Amino acid sequence: MTDAPDDPLDPHVLTGLDLPPDRLREVGAAFAEIRAEIEKLRALDLGDTHPAVVFQPYRGRR
Amino acid sequence: MSALDDPTRATIGALSSLIRDGRLSPVDLLDAVLHRARTEDHRLSAFVHLSDTARMAAEHAHAEIAAGDWKGPLHGVPIAIKDNHTTADMPTRAGTMAPGIAFPLEDAHAVARLRAAGAIPFAKTRMHEFAWGMETPPTRNPHDLERVPGGSSGGSGAAVAAGLAPAALGSDTGGSIRIPASLCGCVGFKPSFGLIGRSGIVPHSWSLDHAGPLTASVGDAAIVTKAMAEPDPTDPGCLGCDAPDWHEALAAGARGLRIGVCRTHFFENLVPAVADSVEEAIVALGRAGAEIVEFDLPEIGQGLGAIFAIELASSTNYHDQRLRSGAVNHFDADVRLLVEMGRLVSGADYLQAERFRRHLAERLAPVFDQVDVIAGPTMPLTAWRSGETEVRIGDRLESIVAVSWRLTYPWNLLGLPAISLPCGTDGSGMPIGLQIAGPVLGEAQVLRAAAAAEHALGGPMHRVASSF
Numbered sequence: 001m002t003d004a005p006d007d008p009l010d011p012h013v014l015t016g017l018d019l020p021p022d023r024l025r026e027v028g029a030a031f032a033e034i035r036a037e038i039e040k041l042r043a044l045d046l047g048d049t050h051p052a053v054v055f056q057p058y059r060g061r062r
Numbered sequence: 063m064s065a066l067d068d069p070t071r072a073t074i075g076a077l078s079s080l081i082r083d084g085r086l087s088p089v090d091l092l093d094a095v096l097h098r099a100r101t102e103d104h105r106l107s108a109f110v111h112l113s114d115t116a117r118m119a120a121e122h123a124h125a126e127i128a129a130g131d132w133k134g135p136l137h138g139v140p141i142a143i144k145d146n147h148t149t150a151d152m153p154t155r156a157g158t159m160a161p162g163i164a165f166p167l168e169d170a171h172a173v174a175r176l177r178a179a180g181a182i183p184f185a186k187t188r189m190h191e192f193a194w195g196m197e198t199p200p201t202r203n204p205h206d207l208e209r210v211p212g213g214s215s216g217g218s219g220a221a222v223a224a225g226l227a228p229a230a231l232g233s234d235t236g237g238s239i240r241i242p243a244s245l246c247g248c249v250g251f252k253p254s255f256g257l258i259g260r261s262g263i264v265p266h267s268w269s270l271d272h273a274g275p276l277t278a279s280v281g282d283a284a285i286v287t288k289a290m291a292e293p294d295p296t297d298p299g300c301l302g303c304d305a306p307d308w309h310e311a312l313a314a315g316a317r318g319l320r321i322g323v324c325r326t327h328f329f330e331n332l333v334p335a336v337a338d339s340v341e342e343a344i345v346a347l348g349r350a351g352a353e354i355v356e357f358d359l360p361e362i363g364q365g366l367g368a369i370f371a372i373e374l375a376s377s378t379n380y381h382d383q384r385l386r387s388g389a390v391n392h393f394d395a396d397v398r399l400l401v402e403m404g405r406l407v408s409g410a411d412y413l414q415a416e417r418f419r420r421h422l423a424e425r426l427a428p429v430f431d432q433v434d435v436i437a438g439p440t441m442p443l444t445a446w447r448s449g450e451t452e453v454r455i456g457d458r459l460e461s462i463v464a465v466s467w468r469l470t471y472p473w474n475l476l477g478l479p480a481i482s483l484p485c486g487t488d489g490s491g492m493p494i495g496l497q498i499a500g501p502v503l504g505e506a507q508v509l510r511a512a513a514a515a516e517h518a519l520g521g522p523m524h525r526v527a528s529s530f
Contacts, residue, residue, distance in 0.1 A: 015405045017385075027402045033461055034370045034403065038411050041367030041418060051416035052423070053269055 070098045070225040071525045074282040077228060078135035081127060088127070088138025092120040092182060095140045099185065099226050107201045108211075108221040109142070109185045115151045116140065116184035123180055135285045137180030142227035144215050145186045146193055146264040147173050147273075152183070156264040157191040157198075157214070160392035163384075170262025171294040172231060172273050179289040187217030187230050191397045193266040194377060196241055196466040197448065203246060204526040205492055209445035212242035212466070218276045219246035223493075225525035229277040229286050233263055235270045236369055237440075237470025240482035243276050244440035244495025247484045247523055249512075250276045251283040254503050255477030256301035258287070259294020267376035268299065270369070270474045279522035280483060280512040284308045287505070301503075311506040316514035317351030319507070322433030325356065327363030328469055331455050333443045339486030339494040340439045346518040347437070347511070355433045361425050362472055366464065368415035369471040375412045378404025419475050426476065430501040435511045439469055440482040440495030473499045479508045483516055484523045 007013065011024055019027065065072030065080055069091050080086035096112065103109050123138035143149055146156045147170040154165040173183055190198045190213035198216025203209040204224035211220040215232030219242025222230050232239035234252040243250025251274045258273040265271060275286035291305035323329075323344060329337065348354045381401045384390050390398045429436070442465055446453050453465055460468075473480035478499050485496035496515060500508040516522060 017402055017405050019402070027399060028406070030399050031403045031406050033464065034367075034374065035406070037367035037370050037464075038407070039367070040364065041371065041414055042411065044364065044414070044418060044421075046414070046417045046421050049417045049421045049424070051413050052419035053416050 069094050072228070073279045073522055074135060074139055074228050074277065074285055075279065077139055078137070081138045082132050084128065088120040088123040088182065089117065091138065092116055092140050092184060095184065095227065102224065103226060105202065105207060106204055106220050106224055106226070108187055108217040108224070108226055110145055110155065110188050110217070111152050111186040113152050113184045116182050119182045123182065126180075133180035134289075136176065136289050138182065139180075139228055140182045140184040141176055141286070142185040142187045142218060142221050142230035143173055143183050144218050144231045144233055145189050146233055147231055148262040148264075149173055149183060149186065152186050154186070154264070157189040157193070158393065160389060162389060165264060168262065171259040171297065172290045173262065175290045175292055176286070181289065185221075185227065187215070187221055187227075189217060190214035191394045192264070192377070192381070193233060193235060193238055194397045194400050196462050198242070199448070202448070203445045203492075205247060206445065206490065208447055209492065210245065210448050212245035212445065214238040215250075215276060216242045219243055219248060219250070222246070222248040222276045222278060223523070223526055229275050229282055232274060232276050233266070234272045234274055234474065235266045236373060236467040236474050239272070239274045239276060240440050240470050240480060240495065240497060241466050243482040245445040245493065247493030247526075248276055248278060249280055249283050249481065249483045249523070250274070251287055251481045252473065253287050253291065253479045253505050254301070256297075256299045257303070257305065257503070257505070258290045259292070259297040259300040261294050261296040265380050267373045269376070270372060272474065278525065280481070280509060280516050281312055283481065284312060284509050306506065308506055308509050311510040312513045314510045315350065316347050316511070316518065319347075319352040319435070319511055319514065320355050320433045321347055321352045321511060322355050322357050322429060322436040324359055324362060324436060324438065326358050326360055328438035330363075331442060331458055332439055333455055333488070335486070335488035336439050336442060336444065336494050340496055343485040343496045343515055343519060344437055347515055350514055350518045352511070352514070357429055357432065359425060359429060361422050365418055365422060365472060365475050366467065368418040369467065369475055371407050371411045371415040374400065374404035375407045377401060422472070423476050430504075434507040435498050435500045435504070437496065437498050437511070440497035441466070442468055444488045444490070444492035444494060469497060478502055479505045481508055481512045483512050485515070485519055
């Protein structure tokens with residue numbers, strides 16, 4: 001699927017999507033609106049806030 | 063017209079009294095519902111399957127009630143089930159026609175609870191494939207067949223609004239119960255995260271998925287929700303608590319209720335008819351004795367990227383083997399694209415989204431010291447035409463996904479109870495939804511405010527007549 005399968009920056013390697021280049025570009029273009037929103041999210045300084053979902057040791061079914 | 067004259071237009075509250083008193087047989091009710099489904103659904107495409115065993119269940123319910131064993135308000139009431147809830151007597155497809163995908167013939171927890179309450183699952187409703195979309199093709203909006211019913215529980219919304227089902231189950235990850243409720247003109251209730259167990263519901267995004275009903279009235283939403291809210295030991299997200307009795311809350315009225323209104327985000331960039339109707343509903347609640355409390359929380363509008371990151375990553379992870387095997391190539395084009403896109407969300411993005419959830423919850427918590435509920439529009443607009451992928455509101459062009467989720471997603475990120483109920487129509491007669499949300503496990507005040515609003519606005523919705 002790729003001309004440079006050993007290139008660590010190859011989009012196929014980075015995304016794990018085994019798609020033809022045209023399809024990969026289509027996916028990337030469709031992601032643009034979502035990426036813009038995620039960029040806003042990345043820019044937020046959340047200080048020391050922990051994630052909402054955190055690990056808890058499994059205690060079996062209650 | 064009374065409930066006996068046409069039971070397909072009645073609320074569960076009205077039907078259950080007739081059934082309990084022996085004036086309406088569950089068999090006659092089911093026959094009326096099935097007749098309407100068979101004669102009207104070819105125009106709506108709300109259902110994907112009608113049960114072969116429901117009539118036997120109705121006969122059984124009739125015998126039980128005749129023998130004095132009335133189980134409660136759902137006994138003998140037909141309920142439609144969204145096609146992502148597995149059922150023992152009906153196939154489950156989760157909206158997909160892709161080959162090689164099968165789900166077990168066993169009742170999801172929510173369905174099992176309904177059966178235990180005496181309800182009769184009689185149909186599976188059409189949904190957007192794998193709950194990943196807002197249009198539910200080819201289901202049509204009963205108010206205008208050229209328009210979408212919303213999604214992903216679009217079949218449930220269309221069926222309830224058109225009187226093809228007394229109530230229907232839905233699921234809500236970013237708004238998928240409230241969106242079709244708003245666009246079709248019925249009530250849609252997403253209770254607190256984990257109040258209803260989700261075992262047997264095909265996952266979409268584990269930390270965002272909620273189960274809940276679409277109904278003809280706020281009271282009906284309380285009845286169906288209470289029946290399903292019992293501990294589910296196989297759902298790690300289930301809170302494990304029963305629902306309290308909400309009768310008192312439903313009858314308490316608006317007097318003394320503190321209704322929060324946040325102009326930031328929730329009232330920005332709405333079509334004028336939506337802004338006007340929601341404003342009138344809030345004024346009506348004020349006239350009924352509620353205290354309207356304006357507040358501001360700028361962070362409330364900063365989370366669209368968070369729900370995108372969590373939902374995309376989760377859905378893609380759920381479908382990962384299908385992505386690797388190429389099975390997603392058989393998905394509908396829009397859903398395949400979203401599943402592929404999820405690979406573009408990084409782990410750091412996902413964790414930033416999860417941190418934002420906690421940040422927003424911490425910022426919102428003090429607001430609930432000042433208000434009992436928060437009210438606003440469910441959707442910025444009314445139902446759009448089938449096939450549209452973008453909509454323009456004012457000078458802003460938005461994708462269907464973004465515009466659909468804009469006002470509903472905060473309550474999924476936070477896991478808080480939220481309801482949509484009809485509060486008016488636009489100039490074309492398309493329904494408008496009022497959204498009311500509350501604190502975690504604050505179902506009582508949400509239902510109280512919604513029931514008060516419903517009363518102030520003239521009572522439960524009227525189902526669409528057969529002329530659609």
